[in-house]
Amino acid sequence: MTHKKKVLTKTSLLWLGGIFAFLIGSGLWAWNRFGPSGHKTYVQVTEGFPLARTLDSASHACDLVIRRYRQVGREMQFELAANAGGLSPYDVSITQNGKTQTFRAIPHRYGTWLTVPDVDIAGGEAQISVSSLGQQGCRTTAAFNFEASLANEVVDPREWIRQGSKDNWLDVRPVRKDGKLYLRDFANYNDNRTKVVMIDGIAVQGLENGIEIKPGYLYSVTARWIDAPYNDWWNAAKNRTVRQQNIWIAGKPEQSGANALTRIPIPDWFSPSRGINVDFDTKFPEFEPIKDKLVMQYRLNNYVPSENYYKRGIRYLSNTEKEFPPEKLHYTATPNYFGDKDEKWFAGLSQEQVEALAGIPGFGVYAYDFEFWSQHYPKEVIQRLIWFSRVIKKNHPHMYLMDYWGGGAYTNPHINTVGGANPKDFIKDYSEPKSNNPNFDPLPNGDSFRDIFNTVPIDVYPKPMFAVDNAGNSPNNFVLLSAIHSLRINRLLPYQKNNKFIFYGWNRYMPLYKDPIVPWNYQLTDPKGELIMNQLEMMPASQALSFSLFSLILFDGYYLWHDGGPSAQNPNAYKLSKDMWGWGYEWYPADGKTPETEVGRNTSGGTAAPYWDFPTEYYVLGNWMAKQVEDVLTGGTNQDLAFQLDGQWIQPKKEQALLAIDGKQPFVTSIVKGNLIVVLAVDSFQQPSALRKMKIRLPDGVETEIELYGNWPSLYRGTLKK
Template identity: 70%
Template sequence: MSKSTFFWITAILVFLTGSGLWLWNRFGPSTGRDYPQKVEAYPVAKTIDSSSSACDLVVRRYKQIGNEMQFELAANAGGLSPYNVEIAQKGKIYQFKEVPHRFGIWLSIMPLSLETGPATIKITSLGQPGCETSASFEFDTNKKVEILDPQSWIRQGSKDNWLDVRPVMVNGKLHLKDFGNYDDGRTKVVMIDGIEVKGLESGIEVKPGFLYSITARWIDAPYNDWWNKMRNRSLRQQNIWISGKPGAKEDTKLTRVEIPQWFSPSRTINVDFDTKFPEFEPIKGKMVMQYRLNDYVPTENYYKRGINYLSGGKDTPAPRMHYTVTPNYFADRDEKWFSSLSQSEVETWAGVPNFGVYALDFEFWNQHYIPEVKQRLIWFAKRIRKNNPDMYLLDYWGGGAYTNPHINTMGGKNPKELMGDYNDPKSNNSNFEPLPNGESFQDLFNTTPIDVYPKPMFVMDDKGNTPNNFVLLSAIHSLRINKLIPYQKNNKFIFYGWNRYMPLYHDPIVPWNFQLTEPKGELVMNQLEMMPASQALSMSLFSLILFDGYYLWHDSGPSSNDPNAYNVGADASPWGNEWYPADGKTPKTEIGKKPRKRDAPYYWDYPTEFYSLGNWMAKQVEDVIVGGTNQDLAIQLDGNWVQPKKEQVLLAIDKKEPFVTSIVKGNQIVVLGVDSFQSPTANRVVKVKLPDGSETSIELYGNWPSLYRGTLK
């Protein structure tokens, strides 16, 4: 072998080895790596005395949040909590008894009325006699933080060192600030309502009267590698409602239909729209399908809050119910079994009650039905329609004639490719193609759903937008095309939604915090990521004002109002849970021991509250939206008027612009607008041209919908 050949072989081997190592480090598994928090920026406590070498309890660092002090503890033993804590300064002593503490958070002591200068803390373990420590720290009254009164805001979700967002006043203006500011060296992305924000650790100005969903994600790779389940990823979510009026009166000819002052999401884990909302009849001709969520609230309460069809009610007649039929109706049998059934056997299965709404959701089967399955579903649907002529029948899993192409500008369907659909509307769903014998779904389903489930909050573009920001406008486009397909012209057109994001990439789970009283302690249960409240309100309003309503699916039955009624046994959720008893010793088996018929809710379902709010707000313009005509409006951007076109919603997606539409009935108009792409805390005044030629303006805050009504010339 010549020297040159040996050199080139060696060079190639070195290159391949180096490339392999780079690929392994870049994309290979790292879930087992440890990324400790960077705490160097926090002041160090000075140990005065640590009398027990058996536990080596010590205060390492501390931080001050207004009149609250947080201390980082370390020890070589477990089971030390709870603690008795004594803080002293200039002869004054403040005592705190049986303070609970757990791994993963700093010990919090509040409220403290200290002066600027040194103070001492003494911590005595109640879990291990003789284990105690004392240290000195500095307190600074100039670091006073004007955190809002707890009665004016609600926060639920995760609760640890990783994310600690609170509303504060800075120079008379409301801000959200992350006092956690957790940094462990990994890539960190913080979002409000699904759009990236910067500087939350310093404070971001916001408006009262809204709910902000804050997520923080960490990954030891670029953020857009979030799909890679082998990387080390973490997720936290906190959802914060701040009461109060949003701001000054607008300069507009229209009248805003505001979020009413009586509204707020529930302070408990149970929803309360079913008792707190004023009573109102469903909007004429619209469909609102929700679930009974509280077993202690009468079924009739839901029907008196604008709901047409309910699931989970007590003694509810079938015509007032909606029902989603899943594969377990067929005992989870597969397509092969279903394809083997005769027509008479299929029709036997079609003997269902006369529900008001019946939705097919055979999600374990191929979404594009093979001919044998399609034929039998046609037999199934025909028999149901024949037996129940007044039933609304839809296929959520198989979809309507034109399924949602999930348009976005980050690798999804390109909106420019779909603009011709308005001139030549036709099905994009093979399920609606006739069989060789001429039979099809075209004249069977009288309700057309569009999927508006929340989408992943990555890939993220340079503006901080993700695919989830496009869901609303993509759904509007999809239903508009469905309405143009002749054999669906008499159908009902609805959004079919859910309140949470279903992980598609083995995403990490949100650790949700619950404070129990019997037994006393902190229960952390892993849950799915919640959708933004702004998105829930948008889905509700646009579905009811432009179309025929919504079907809000739910993944659990009615809940009890016992805040301790949780199942943490062997048959509990496979996502896992952690138990931190206040006394440091009560076993997890004591949780949920009281006899009960129902569990407590496993998450704060604020999206359902905002869907219900949208229903109430749409009711305020019922006189216009029922029988009115939809017309998109011209808007002024950068000094130029943008005239609406048939494909206006696609243009708004393509250019990431506001979308403003209206319903006109006689001389009355309802205007509905949204900016799905701007910063979640931005406030945009948009000039609009009304159908009578007059000009006015509307205000779009963050990604929240804005609803107005007015009178034309």
């Protein structure tokens, strides 16, 4: 009998069957993880990686050999193949010119190459000996070449953070070359499917060679593969794969020289947390919420006092914080408020029955999220929600009341040019503002939501990262500007003029097309090993900071949804279960034998954070940055500014957000109070590593220059001439 060689870098590792589901509010929402029930196994195209030269393979029982290798700084990775499993971990020795460096019990799993860190040898040929601790006598020796010129190109790991996927498919690290900083994908995985790589949601080319970047920023790198043209991603019958790595690089970005404005930069003390738990709730300096602004968040760490959040710019926490009075809390009413009963049941209730259901505490903020109904309510539902709401308003006149699920009077149309819409079709809304939501049409008896809600939410959930146009832009690039347009129209509706206007956001992309899930890597220490759990794509940090800043500078704040309870400090506290809402997972013990039942053996303090929530940290950063210009925001007025583009001055119009969408232009706006000005600008469409230096004209006629990097927002303040 012949044996087919088993390659230990099996790329189909994470294609598990079944569905993935997660809890939003109280409803279980699920989708297929991979599309087709039967899939093709793709094999990496490995041309370009040097071949190792086998010197000795002592055991024909396992036929262990080293096929290829690659060098990542001082880290060496080796592709192993064998006719047996259960060989990991390995003892490794590397010898050169009579000197031997030894590495004990190196773990290894499918989906990676055997990784030997911090190899300390000179340039030239060396020998590696690999001995299995899982099968006695299974060993191999091979020769490889070490490039001394590459040894120090990867930035010191103490200077950067990376979390997300970790396998053969994507391996992005910062490198320095000739005094410049680059992001480079050392994996360069290719299996002859269509491959699209994005940084911060914009398609890029050449990541395998390196793309120049700046320190002080966080980059979300997402790679996708599909056995069809990329714009067919909606088709669940196609074989699709996703990987994402989120990378922050320490350092201070260069700032432009002095001019009429002073930049409010990302402060030197800021960095996202190195661990899986956020740390803004202890690391940020204390600051009071911005006057008259609403900021609604959730406590994320169960070991940090709730008071820490109130002392860091957050006005309302979730109603789960029972030690505080309800007026300091926000509550989102999900379908379980009505016992998950359907629309037909609700429509059949009498007024007396409906009003009896409206006995809620006096929360600071109350949002409807009755997601089991159509977003366009039947008249019978509208009438009963009005009865329901009037009792709440009567009992709690100071409560901020809104309908997230049903939307504002003018619902965000999510305008984008990729989807074929013409942004100019919406210009008429500025001269003829009216509701585009039938929920706000008066009933025959005159009852209406128009005099019910005093808060208008516009959702800024991240949108699909496809289709893309020739510039690499996807519908996600248009979310911010469409939201600005939507809230501006809502403000023009007379019955809403005294309302609060907010962004309603979430930190991840909600799959819409049975999208595959991102395998997320967790390095556990007790027991030691790698845990892989499937997660959603994280939104770019640049977008989170933009949403926060624009919501607070132009409008009245934000509500940042979170779909889990506070997490424990123990990074090993993951309690695995076969029925954990369909979340797929895999466990790879470092010793090759510790069973998965040992994972999470100490969860007495609660469970660990499910993912690295850096977007929330950037939302809070935007809150802190806006706080630095609070004196101008309080009582200031909004005014969009003229800017120069391709040598031509663009004069702002009332529909400027739409014009920016249509022309894929930067958007420059300001708040003016007396002779003080705050300028906020963004380019939602330029490449993530592009730097635009742009002239703008202030209201006093002074021309000055601002910088726009990638899709990151830029915030300035200054003094106008009298």
